[in-house]
Amino acid sequence: MTNSNLTDGEREAIPELRTAVMRLSRRLRQERDDQLTPSQLAVLGNVALHGPMTPGDLAAMEHVKPPTMSRIIAGLEAEEWVTRLPHPTDGRQCLIEVTQKAQEWIRTYREVRDVWLARQMSGLTTEERRLVLQAAPLLARLAQPEERSRP
Numbered sequence: 504m505t506n507s508n509l510t511d512g513e514r515e516a517i518p519e520l521r522t523a524v525m526r527l528s529r530r531l532r533q534e535r536d537d538q539l540t541p542s543q544l545a546v547l548g549n550v551a552l553h554g555p556m557t558p559g560d561l562a563a564m565e566h567v568k569p570p571t572m573s574r575i576i577a578g579l580e581a582e583e584w585v586t587r588l589p590h591p592t593d594g595r596q597c598l599i600e601v602t603q604k605a606q607e608w609i610r611t612y613r614e615v616r617d618v619w620l621a622r623q624m625s626g627l628t629t630e631e632r633r634l635v636l637q638a639a640p641l642l643a644r645l646a647q648p649e650e651r652s653r654p
Contacts (some may be wrong), residue, residue, distance in 0.1 A: 534616045534619045535612050547605055555598035555600040557596050558599060586599075
């Protein structure tokens with residue numbers, strides 16, 4: 504690792520942190536049903552979070568090529584998870600929007616995972632729960648894409 508502001512002890516703890524985060528993520532994914540592929544789920548989540556988006560914006564957000572995104576969207580559209588809306592300013596474009604069916608499913612999916620996580624956290628001490636909850640915003644910051652241009 505090249506980041507010089509980490510101590511030796513911090514660098515040595517990185518693999519344990521990575522493994523713990525990956526295991527938690529995998530465990531949360533196991534709490535869902537398999538109606539959707541991970542790619543479809545990511546697209547639905549982004550559109551639900553950010554609102555209607557163009558296929559090009561979704562492809563860029565998911566770091567996939569436009570033809571790949573077109574296939575993902577076609578699969579979601581065929582199962583009525585998303586619909587296409589006309590773009591308000593560009594007639595050549597469309598916007599992808601989640602359907603009511605998708606909104607309800609996402610809500611249920613999130614609730615199931617939240618219930619599982621709450622059950623797991625109930626086995627921790629009060630102090631451990633406080634520490635985990637305090638770490639959440641920091642973990643979210645770590646998950647943000649790196650800025651491309653750094654001084």
